[in-house]
Amino acid sequence: MKIALVSESANPLHAGNGGALRVHVAELAAALASAGHEVVVHTSGEAGREATRARGYEVVELSAVARRAADPSAHLGDFARALARRWQDDAPDVVHAHHWTSGLAALLGARRTGTPVVQSFHSLADPGSDPQRASTERLVGKEAAAVIASSGAELAELARLGVPRQRISVVPSGVDRARFDPEGPAAPRWAPQRLVAVNDLAPERGVDDLLWALRSLPEAELVVLGGDARGIDRARARAAELGVASRVRLPGRVRREEVPALLRSADAVVHVPWAADFGLVALEAMACGVPVVATAVGGLADTVVDGVTGVLVPPRDRKALTGVLRSLLVDDARRDAYGIAGADRVRVRYSWERVAHEVAQVCARVAGVELEMGPEIVAEAT
Missing domain, CATH: 3.40.50.2000 (Glycogen Phosphorylase B;)
Structure with missing residues (x-):
């Protein structure tokens, strides 16, 4: 055609x-x-x-x-x-x-x-x-x-x-499975636990919810990929207010070639928008064999199988998000199981x-x- x-x-x-x-x-x-x-x-x-x-x-x-x-x-x-x-x-x-x-x-x-x-x-x-x-x-x-x-x-x-x-x-x-796969290299990390988000830093993308949750995760660092200078300044100021600035990295937009290694470096990829979302971030994380914590909105509710490839939480529910991240970060076996299931799901369906x-x-x-x-x-x- x-x-x-x-x-x-x-x-x-x-x-x-x-x-x-x-x-x-x-x-x-x-x-x-x-x-x-x-x-x-x-x-x-x-x-x-x-x-x-x-x-x-x-x-x-x-x-x-x-x-x-x-x-x-x-x-x-x-x-x-x-x-x-x-x-x-x-x-x-x-x-x-x-x-x-x-x-x-x-x-x-x-x-x-x-x-x-x-x-x-x-x-x-x-x-x-x-x-x-x-x-x-x-x-x-x-x-x-x-x-x-x-x-x-x-x-x-x-x-x-x-x-x-x-x-x-x-x-x-x-998903580009040749680029996003579990077997490639992982970027270096500087803390025992790492969360990665791909986020344009608009308020409705849930970055404040994630920064709030980070207060209760003292061993974790957060890397947020994306956002313009204004969004980065706002997120940096909010992180300082919450006392987590030393554990938050805001590199802004990175080259697409760098994204897979950064996703693989995470214990979990967190994607928590308030409303319907494209869902590509979750798919790419799953393709890399990384568990996903996401809000149950739009396509994310189809992409992430709750309790199989990751965990779905209600949008804007900071306590639920914190509890899920806290339990997942200390459960190596569950993260491994979610990662394997996510990669399999992408291979078969996406x-x-x-x-x-x-x-x-x-x-x-x-x-x-x-x-x-x-x-x-x-x-x-x-």
Whole structure:
């Protein structure tokens, strides 16, 4: 199939752009291309720049209009028109849009050719805090030929928005198992126990809850990967207030190549956002054979099997989080068991080959194309 991926806000060529969404689009595009599909990623960037090939797929930058932080949809008309021009003479079989802004632009851009659009939201807005985005997501979900949810929780949210259940398929994110595996090197550590978090340091990501819990874990150090200068300063000040600053390391954003070794250095990876979450951090930790402590929100409730690959705690429940971490850090056997189970779960369910095949099946269905399951995928799925 000719598959057009639309990712206007997360350019797969820019390592500092888009976070987990950028990783998802880049890995999915590579896996689809590896399976024999013709894949082009359409993203915002410098208009007129030549298409770039990366890992078997093509990246086309369509718009030079700056995105406005106050209104990320402000330039979508230009982006949609650029998509329409691109597809007028070379229409794909199917469009797969990532994030709500991409979905709106893709639906507008595909009108003239009648190309079906598959939508992945990755996260949904809270109608109370962002009614405009929530309204647009409802429209995009209803107009798309199919919608891919990343978890059962997202499926339920989409159904509540009015998206017909028969048009929704659940396909999780995947993990680069060649990079994230239990056997690689671990980064050095400076305390008997180590907790690692990957966190942009926004308050709703739960970093304050984790710092609060650290007060009751005197043998543990905490390494938080991510965040900008403002977030780091805020977290450092909060750690000082709580008396744990000497045991908190805030290196900021690190190169993606460094992340696996840092995850492997942890006794547990802690990911405790307050609301629905992409869940990639938990998957990558599990792939490295590290137990996960996470909040039971969004896709995390599907990804982390409570009592098998880690422990789920209620969001914003600091006492529960502290108790779980305290007991887990002194139980080597339980951590080992969780780590082994997590790596097995990722191997069976979350390889990019399998994820790409399931996405391709959804795309093929709306495009009227029949695909066959390859033998490696069959073996992995059983």
